[in-house]
Amino acid sequence: MKWHRIWAMVVRHLRQLPSDFNKLSSIVYWPFLDIVIFGFVGSWVDTFTMLDTTRLILITNVVLWQIVVRADFGVSLNLLEEIWAHNISNLFSTPLTIWEWICATFIEGIIMLLGITAFCVAVVYGLYGYNILSLGLWLVPIIFLMFLSGLSIGFFTSSLLIYWGARIQTLAWMIGWIFAPVSGAYHPITVLPECLQTVAHWLPLYYATESIRILLLDENPNPTMLLLKGYSLILVYLSLCIALFVTMFNFSKRRGLHRLKD
């Protein structure tokens, strides 16, 4: 692996950002709208419950969910952009390897993560006067767990896109949201049927959102065990999803990467 090739791919996608209205709007517009809608829904629910925690939990988890979705889109849209641009043949006829492309996606994801987190924190503070960062250092492993979950979903989706191409591109927007109901981001998983609760327990996302609840509700919060479970799962899932992506990339090469056009 060569660093200059990894960095070239990071630059390629970051450089496109300012002039790509579609991508820019997906990074800024949807998180903003989600925070506005669920912030006010939470405020409304708090008026019934006479508590002030629903809004805080909802807003914090919605922000974290944006990290999942944007990390997911970051991977799958990076691939789709190359397919739409008929650029796959150009890229992979250079010395660039698929592992370098994966590393570049990871680095770009971290840069975007910092940007999106800062944007969401600022919006939440501006609209509701609530500083998410006041949750302290526990936020770091929780945010990173959400980020890795998003990457896993993104690599899973991309493993389908790299084989079937743009004709299944809708999956890029669909697959991530399948996990929303069982992630615990928008509501506690206790409201779910038992079978879905079982599914939730196998998802690292649940351990991240549950950790947020503990941080907001407990007097002496310590989500260590939850996070350990979450990280154990995500390491397995991320490894499997990346392995699947590389395998599907090699399968796709058997049919020819040149056929991946929009």
Added chain:
Amino acid sequence: MQLLNVRNLTKQYSENCIAVNNISFSLERGEVLGILGSNGAGKTTTIHMLLDLLTPTSGTITYFGKNFHKNRSESLQKIGFATTYARLPGHMTVYENLDIYGRLYGLNAHQRKTKITELLTMLEVIDLQNRQAGELSAGETTRVILAKAFLADPEIVLLDEPTASLDIDIAQAIREFICHQRDKGVSFLLTSHNMHEMTQVCDRIIVMQNGTILADSTPQQLAGNVSHAFLQLVLDDQQLEASIAYAERTNTNYQTLGPTITFEIDEHAVAQTLINLAQNGITYTQISIKKPTLEDYFLSITQKGKRL
């Protein structure tokens, strides 16, 4: 010195679909090797296997004396590729796009700037460097992608239909650019439908049909395999009738178009035919003799293939 050696390369998609069937060839330093063939002959499939965009079913590819699949990145560092069928990300400018490829090949900032400016100037698209790639015409995109292929001073350049769908003057400029690069020692492997282009640019041509190599020789030798020539005469009406009668009497293939008759004869029998026409009292106002070309050879073998 052989820069590329291909041995028994095969691509089989299914039991009934063999795109490339056990082909072998090599490319020497400074050589321009053309792959000629009709649609579906296996030209592009071969190029894609040579770039690792498509995994071969069997066979070996050796670049610079090393196995390609074990030394993929090292080999591709010295190989440029351009195709008419690819595009570039439309939201970035021409310069930004080429800059990314310069980075992928490991050029530093100064090298990238110098090389991009030099290539865009040579290909007469320097004025487009700040234009978004999505706004370019097909011809402009082809020239920018061609510039991409030469960014890292490659030793081998693979070109897939480099002048397809381009205006005549632009296509000629690109052919001259290729010849200029060849003179600097770059080796080329290119596919094209354009026989004139292949004759003008290639030192050697491989003719492919149905995934196999039918011939591998110089354009002149391939054309020399066709033994017939075309003798074209322009005559008045009376002489035209006499010449038709002569052709039918001597069992010579001919075609007429207005006052013109074209005889298809053995290229060594041109002089004798002219003597015979004179002896039969046939006079003409204009004469032209068309020697066999690469196109005639290609048509002769592909038609033979169809008959088979």
